[in-house]
Amino acid sequence: MTAPLSMFWFIPTQGDGTYIGSDIGHRPADFPYLEQIAIAVDRLGFEGVLLPTGKGCEESWIVATALAAATERLKFLVALRPGVTSPAFAARQAAALDRISRGRLLLNVVVGGDAAELAGDGVFLDHDARYEQAAEFLTVWRRMLSGEKVDFEGEHLKAFGAELAFPPVQTPHPPLWFGGSSDAAIELAADQTEVYLSWGEPVDQVAEKIERVRAAAARRGRRLKFGLRIHLIVRETAAEAWSAANRLISKVSDDAIAATQAMAAKSDSVGQARMTALHGGRRDNLEIAPNLWAGLGLVRKGAGTALVGDPETVAQRLREYQAVGVDTIIASGYPHLEEAFKVAELLFPHLGVGERGRQRHATIGGEFGVRAAATS
Ligand SMILES: Cc1cc2nc3c(=O)[nH]c(=O)nc-3n(C[C@H](O)[C@H](O)[C@H](O)COP(=O)(O)O)c2cc1C
Numbered sequence: 001m002t003a004p005l006s007m008f009w010f011i012p013t014q015g016d017g018t019y020i021g022s023d024i025g026h027r028p029a030d031f032p033y034l035e036q037i038a039i040a041v042d043r044l045g046f047e048g049v050l051l052p053t054g055k056g057c058e059e060s061w062i063v064a065t066a067l068a069a070a071t072e073r074l075k076f077l078v079a080l081r082p083g084v085t086s087p088a089f090a091a092r093q094a095a096a097l098d099r100i101s102r103g104r105l106l107l108n109v110v111v112g113g114d115a116a117e118l119a120g121d122g123v124f125l126d127h128d129a130r131y132e133q134a135a136e137f138l139t140v141w142r143r144m145l146s147g148e149k150v151d152f153e154g155e156h157l158k159a160f161g162a163e164l165a166f167p168p169v170q171t172p173h174p175p176l177w178f179g180g181s182s183d184a185a186i187e188l189a190a191d192q193t194e195v196y197l198s199w200g201e202p203v204d205q206v207a208e209k210i211e212r213v214r215a216a217a218a219r220r221g222r223r224l225k226f227g228l229r230i231h232l233i234v235r236e237t238a239a240e241a242w243s244a245a246n247r248l249i250s251k252v253s254d255d256a257i258a259a260t261q262a263m264a265a266k267s268d269s270v271g272q273a274r275m276t277a278l279h280g281g282r283r284d285n286l287e288i289a290p291n292l293w294a295g296l297g298l299v300r301k302g303a304g305t306a307l308v309g310d311p312e313t314v315a316q317r318l319r320e321y322q323a324v325g326v327d328t329i330i331a332s333g334y335p336h337l338e339e340a341f342k343v344a345e346l347l348f349p350h351l352g353v354g355e356r357g358r359q360r361h362a363t364i365g366g367e368f369g370v371r372a373a374a375t376s
Contacts, residue, residue, distance in 0.1 A: 004352040005322055008048045008077065008227075009041045009340055010332035011067070013058040020334055021260075021299030022251035027335060029058050031066065037337050038067040038074060044344035045354025048075030050108060050229070050330050052302075055117050061093055068101035077106040077177060077330070082137035083123040083130060088162045090137075091144040095168040103169035108177045109134065109193060111185075113269025125156075127268045131184035132156060138176065138192045145173030177227065181209060181271035189224065190216035195328065199275055200230030200305040202289035207324035214325070227328035228321050231296055231306035232339070234346045238310045245308045248334055249295045257281060257298045264301055275304045291317050306333070315350035 011034055018025030027033060041049060049067075051060040064076040078097070080090060098105040111130040112118050118130075125133055136154035140162060143150045149163040168174055178193040180186070186209075189196045196213045198206050210226050217224050233248070235241040261281040264272055279286060279294035286295045288305070291313055297304020307314045318329060333339025348354035 002319060002322065002352075003327070005318060005326075006047050006328040007045075007343075007348070007351070007353050008050055008075075008328060008330040009037070009046045009343075010330065010336060011037060011049045011051045011063065012332070012336050013051060013060065013063055014054075014056045016335045016337075018248075018335055019251040020248050020296060021253075021256045024251050025335075031058075031063070033337075034058075034063060035067060035070050037340065038071050040337060041340050041344075042071040042074040044340060045348065046074065046340070046344070047328075048077055048104075048106065050077045051079060053079035053081055053110065054112070055120060061097065064105075065097055065100060068097065068104060073104075075104045075106055076101060077108050079108045079110050081110060081112050081121070081123075082134040083111065083118065083125065084121050086159070087137045087140035087157065088144065088159055091141050091162075091164055092166075094141070094145060094174055095164050095166055098168035098170055098174050099166065103174075105168070105170070105174040106177055106195075107174055108179060108197070109138065110179050113267040113272055114263070115268060116266065127182065128184045129156075131180075131182075131188050135188050135192065138188075142173055142176075142192065147172075179229070179271065180269075181274055182269075185270070186213050186216050189213055190220060190222060193224065195225045195227055197227045197229055197330070199271060199303045200228055200292065200307070201274060201278065202292055203320050203324060205274070206321060206326070210325045225327055226325045227330055228326045229303045229330040231303065232314060232331045232333050232343050232347065233293070233306050233308040234311055234314050234333075234342055236310060236346065238308075238313065241308045241310060241314075245293055245295060245306065249298065252299050257283070260299045260301065267301070272301065275302070278305065303332070311346040311350050314347055318351065 013029050015029045016027040051064050053060045060078050064078045111134050133156040136157045140150050140152050140159050144162055144164050152159045176193040177195040178189045179197040198209055233241050233245045264276050275297055278288050279297050286293050288294050291307050291309045293306045293308045307317050344354050
């Protein structure tokens with residue numbers, strides 16, 4: 001029996017909806033809705049949730065802290081941009097959230113790839129300099145979380161006598177996950193992080209990146225784990241799943257596609273360029289590998305692909321990623337509340353995960369059901 005995949009879901013802090021790339025059926029990212037999603041996925045047996053960061057997102061640390069109080073087991077993979085705060089401030093935030101959540105914090109280190117947006121955050125470094133700065137940031141952050149008093153003088157950052165009064169629950173520190181596909185990103189991931197994440201490229205492209213990260217880590221005597229960030233559109237039949245995929249982008253205008261592609265073209269992110277290359281901004285030929293659909297990438301930056309199909313087929317495709325080294329899937333689907341139930345109910349039984357959320361209540365039959373009848 002193949003090992004179970006670890007399944008994460010996504011908290012849509014940018015907003016959610018029935019039709020991507022359109023205002024029709026749009027759901028704002030208001031907190032009660034995000035809380036509903038978190039409570040649902042906690043029950044359904046997802047191991048954790050990813051919270052993105054950026055100018056268009058409700059603030060990830062604040063949202064994660066509030067959701068931690070509303071959930072029991074769910075882990076919070078909170079995105080962190082190293083250039084935006086000092087390492088000492090980020091270290092105090094991480095230690096506090098790790099304590100408040102009773103050891104459920106994971107960090108997703110992302111340097112960002114949009115120069116105009118980063119300028120708004122006060123970050124003016126070019127691509128590779130951002131990674132140099134991130135390396136210095138993580139050096140100070142990790143040493144502080146591990147209990148050291150830190151004196152550090154780097155090219156970008158300085159800290160003297162930096163230390164934590166209150167330690168995190170997890171030792172030596174909450175795990176560092178990481179997303180970035182450039183050479184600079186892979187060197188930093190290999191050097192200082194624990195889990196390397198890729199967006200949902202075709203299996204051979206993900207395998208090639210995993211090999212590069214493994215080799216870079218091996219040169220340092222380290223080993224990483226690997227995760228895949230991808231959307232899922234799972235229905236009882238393949239025909240229903242493809243119809244749901246096409247419906248999702250059915251309100252998208254050519255102008256909306258052009259605007260997203262123009263924004264993506266301005267990014268200096270290698271990972272974004274790899275995603276854009278999969279569809280080239282065209283509506284035809286969106287199934288770029290068996291069951292791998294690039295339709296979301298037309299109007300969504302970042303993770304732009306979905307596995308589409310019946311439960312057996314999607315499970316088999318996920319197993320193909322697992323065979324090249326992936327052990328965690330960070331999934332999502334629009335709208336995130338309903339699709340979390342679909343993934344858990346249709347797909348989890350084929351992956352051997354989420355057993356707890358599927359506990360059956362014995363025989364329910366008759367108009368009020370056996371249990372109801374027995375008590376009424
Ligand atoms: C799984 C995953 C999640 C990401 N989440 C974010 C995010 O929340 N905010 C953000 O600015 N960038 C995010 N990124 C993008 C990284 O910051 C990105 O890869 C960066 O633009 C540098 O790209 P490069 O090393 O591929 O050139 C994410 C990347 C991956 C793979």
